[in-house]
Amino acid sequence: MNLQGKRVTLHDMSLRDGMHPQRHQLTPAQMVEVATALDAAGVPLIEVTHGDGLGGASVNYGFPAASDEEYLRAVVPKMSTAKISALLIPGIGTVDHLRMARDCGVETIRVATHCTEADVSEQHISLGAKMEMDTVGFLMMAHMIPPEALLEQAELMQGYGANCLYITDSAGYMLPDDVTARVGLLREKLDADVEVGFHGHHNMHMGIANSLAAIEAGAARIDGSVAGMGAGAGNTPLEAFVAVLHRMGVETGVDMWKLMDVAEEIVYPLMTHKVRVDRDSLTLGYAGVYSSFLLHAKRAAEKYGLKSTDILVELGRMKTVGGQEDMIEDVALDMKKAGAAE
Amino acid sequence: MTTKVKAAIIGSGNIGTDLLYKALRSEIIEPVWMVGIDPQSEGLRRAKELGLKTTAEGVEGMEPHIAEDKVQIAWDATSAYVHESNNAALKKYGVKMVDLTPAAIGPFCVPPVNLREMVGRSEQNVNMVTCGGQATIPMVAAVSRVQPVEYGEIIATVSSKSAGPGTRKNIDEFTRTTAKGVEVVGGAKRGKAIIIINPAEPPLIMRDTIHCLTEAPPKQNEIIESARQMIAEVQKYVPGYKLKNGPVFDGNRVSFFMEVEGLGDFLPKYAGNLDIMTAAGLRTAELIAEEIQRAEAA
Numbered sequence: 001m002n003l004q005g006k007r008v009t010l011h012d013m014s015l016r017d018g019m020h021p022q023r024h025q026l027t028p029a030q031m032v033e034v035a036t037a038l039d040a041a042g043v044p045l046i047e048v049t050h051g052d053g054l055g056g057a058s059v060n061y062g063f064p065a066a067s068d069e070e071y072l073r074a075v076v077p078k079m080s081t082a083k084i085s086a087l088l089i090p091g092i093g094t095v096d097h098l099r100m101a102r103d104c105g106v107e108t109i110r111v112a113t114h115c116t117e118a119d120v121s122e123q124h125i126s127l128g129a130k131m132e133m134d135t136v137g138f139l140m141m142a143h144m145i146p147p148e149a150l151l152e153q154a155e156l157m158q159g160y161g162a163n164c165l166y167i168t169d170s171a172g173y174m175l176p177d178d179v180t181a182r183v184g185l186l187r188e189k190l191d192a193d194v195e196v197g198f199h200g201h202h203n204m205h206m207g208i209a210n211s212l213a214a215i216e217a218g219a220a221r222i223d224g225s226v227a228g229m230g231a232g233a234g235n236t237p238l239e240a241f242v243a244v245l246h247r248m249g250v251e252t253g254v255d256m257w258k259l260m261d262v263a264e265e266i267v268y269p270l271m272t273h274k275v276r277v278d279r280d281s282l283t284l285g286y287a288g289v290y291s292s293f294l295l296h297a298k299r300a301a302e303k304y305g306l307k308s309t310d311i312l313v314e315l316g317r318m319k320t321v322g323g324q325e326d327m328i329e330d331v332a333l334d335m336k337k338a339g340a341a342e
Numbered sequence: 343m344t345t346k347v348k349a350a351i352i353g354s355g356n357i358g359t360d361l362l363y364k365a366l367r368s369e370i371i372e373p374v375w376m377v378g379i380d381p382q383s384e385g386l387r388r389a390k391e392l393g394l395k396t397t398a399e400g401v402e403g404m405e406p407h408i409a410e411d412k413v414q415i416a417w418d419a420t421s422a423y424v425h426e427s428n429n430a431a432l433k434k435y436g437v438k439m440v441d442l443t444p445a446a447i448g449p450f451c452v453p454p455v456n457l458r459e460m461v462g463r464s465e466q467n468v469n470m471v472t473c474g475g476q477a478t479i480p481m482v483a484a485v486s487r488v489q490p491v492e493y494g495e496i497i498a499t500v501s502s503k504s505a506g507p508g509t510r511k512n513i514d515e516f517t518r519t520t521a522k523g524v525e526v527v528g529g530a531k532r533g534k535a536i537i538i539i540n541p542a543e544p545p546l547i548m549r550d551t552i553h554c555l556t557e558a559p560p561k562q563n564e565i566i567e568s569a570r571q572m573i574a575e576v577q578k579y580v581p582g583y584k585l586k587n588g589p590v591f592d593g594n595r596v597s598f599f600m601e602v603e604g605l606g607d608f609l610p611k612y613a614g615n616l617d618i619m620t621a622a623g624l625r626t627a628e629l630i631a632e633e634i635q636r637a638e639a640a
Binding site for chain 2: 058059060090091092094095096114116117119120122123318319320321323324326327329330333334
C-alpha cells in the first residue's frame with residue numbers, strides 16, 4: 001500500500017466515545033487535562049460530549065458527571081490550535097443543543113443517524129451549515145447496508161449542507177474491503193469539495209487496517225482515540241495509528257512522542273474499564289452489534305445471571321441499531337424467562 | 343335517537359386514512375369530508391369510494407361547505423407547520439379541532455389519563471401529543487398517581503416504514519412535545535423523550551420503554567396494581583397494548599417495557615405507533631361529540 005505524501009486530519013474520540021467505557025463519568029477537569037495535552041501534541045480536532053452525543057444524559061444511556069455545556073465551557077477556552085467538535089444524534093439531541101454547543105465555541109458538529117435514516121438529520125445539518133460550522137454527516141452502523149445504499153443516504157446529507165460525510169463502523173464489524181468499497185464509492189460520487197471520513201472500532205483488531213484502507217480509498221479524515229479509549233474494544237488507537245502513518249509517509253501534523261505520553265501518563269491511568277479485545281467486545285465485532293452496548297450488556301448479564309455474549313448475539317440477531325440500549329434489559333428479562341421455563 | 347355528529351379529516355395520508363376506517367365504525371361520529379392537497383392521493387380516492395366528500399384544495403376547498411354539511415369536528419393529521427393555519431380557518435366556523443400533529447396549540451390529551459378532565463371545558467382545540475406520548479405517558483401517570491415522580495424518561499422505537507416524512511423532517515418536535523407531555527400529563531417533574539427509528543425487516547412492532555425515577559422508594563405493590571389498571575384502560579381502544587417486561591424496580595427506578603401492536607385497520611399491525619394515535623384521536627373526538635349532542639339536546 002502506498003500512501004506516501006497523503007495528508008489526513010485526525011480526530012480524537014477519547015472525550016466522547018471514551019465516555020462509554022468511563023460510564024460518562026469523566027470530570028470536566030479530566031477532560032481539560034486530556035484535551036490540553038492532545039492540543040499540545042498537535043491533534044487538530046477533539047470531540048467532547050456525552051458518549052451518546054449532546055442531550056445523551058438519561059437513564060437509558062447513563063447520567064454523566066457534568067452537563068455537555070459544563071464540559072464544553074471547560075475545554076473550549078483552553079485550546080490553542082485544536083478545534084472542538086460535538087456529536088448530535090437526532091431523536092436524542094435537538095437543534096437547541098446544537099445552538100448551545102455553537103455558543104460554547106464548538107466549531108465542528110457531527111450529526112449522526114443510523115445508516116438508513118439520514119432524512120432525520122435535515123433540521124440539524126442545515127442549521128449547522130447555516131451557522132457556518134464544519135458540518136459533518138455521520139452514518140452509523142454502515143456495515144448493515146451495501147455501498148450504493150449508503151451513497152444515497154450520504155447524498156441526502158450532502159444536500160442538507162454537510163461538508164464532510166463519515167462512514168461509521170459502529171460495530172467494528174467491517175473488514176478492509178468493506179471500507180474500501182464504501183469510502184471509494186462516496187469519494188467518487190460526492191461533490192469534490194465534500195470530504196469523506198472513517199470512524200472505526202477496534203473490536204476485531206481491525207481499526208488500523210480499516211483506517212489505512214479508508215485513506216487509500218480517498219478518506220481525508222480519520223477518527224481514532226488516544227489509548228484507544230472508546231466504546232467496545234475502543235476506537236482506532238491513535239498513537240499507534242500515527243506511528244504507522246508516519247512510517248508510511250502520511251502527514252498528520254501530530255507529534256507521535258507527545259501523543260504516546262498522553263496515552264501513557266494521562267489516559268491509561270484514568271481508565272476505569274479495561275478497553276480491550278475481550279470476548280464481549282470481540283462478539284460485538286463478530287455479530288455486528290453497536291459498540292456502546294458493551295457495558296450495558298455486562299451489567300444486565302450480571303444482574304440476571306446470564307452470559308453477556310449471549311445477550312449481545314441476541315441483540316445482533318434482532319438487528320438492533322444505535323441508541324436501543326433499552327432493549328438490553330428487555331432481552332435479558334426475556335432470556336431469563338425462557339431459561340426459567342426450560 | 344340522536345343523529346351522529348359530522349366530522350372532517352384533514353390530511354389524506356396514512357394517519358388520515360387509518361382514522362377514516364376507525365371513524366366509520368363510530369356510533370356517534372360520521373366522517374363526511376376528507377381534505378387533502380394532492381389530487382392523486384390514494385387516501386382521497388379511498389374516502390370518495392367510501393362515500394365522503396373530498397377536496398384536494400386543502401381546508402379552503404372545504405370551507406364553503408362547512409355550514410351546509412354541518413361539520414362540527416375536524417381531525418388534523420397534516421403537520422405541525424400547517425396546523426396553525428388549518429386551526430385558524432376552522433375556528434371561524436366553530437369547528438372543534440383534534441390535533442394529531444405535534445403543533446400543541448391546544449391542551450394535551452392522553453385519553454386514559456386526562457380525557458375526563460376535558461369534559462365540560464369545551465376546548466376548541468385539543469392536541470394528541472405524539473405517538474410516543476400516547477404509548478408512554480399513561481405509564482408515567484400510572485406511577486405518578488401513586489407517588490411523586492422526580493423524572494420520567496421514555497424511549498420509543500418505531501419501524502422505519504411507520505415513520506412518515508412529517509416525523510422525519512421535524513424529529514425535534516417529537517422529542518420536545520413528548521417530553522413536555524411526560525411532564526404536563528404524565529406528572530413527572532422533569533421529562534425526557536428519545537425516539538429511535540429501526541429499519542429491520544420484517545418491521546418491528548412499536549416498542550416503548552418507560553423509566554420513572556421516584557422521589558421516595560417505589561411503593562411496588564401499588565405501582566404494579568396502578569399499572570395493571572392503566573394498561574386495561576389503554577387496551578379498551580388499543581387492544582394490542584402490552585406490558586412485555588417489568589415493572590423492574592431498581593433503587594428508585596421503575597421501568598416498563600411495552601409493545602404496541604396496531605389493529606391493522608389500514609396501517610400494518612407493526613405500526614402500533616400510528617394506530618395508538620388514530621385510536622386516541624377518535625376516542626377524544628367521540629367525547630367532544632357527546633358534549634355537542636348534550637348541548638344540542640339541552
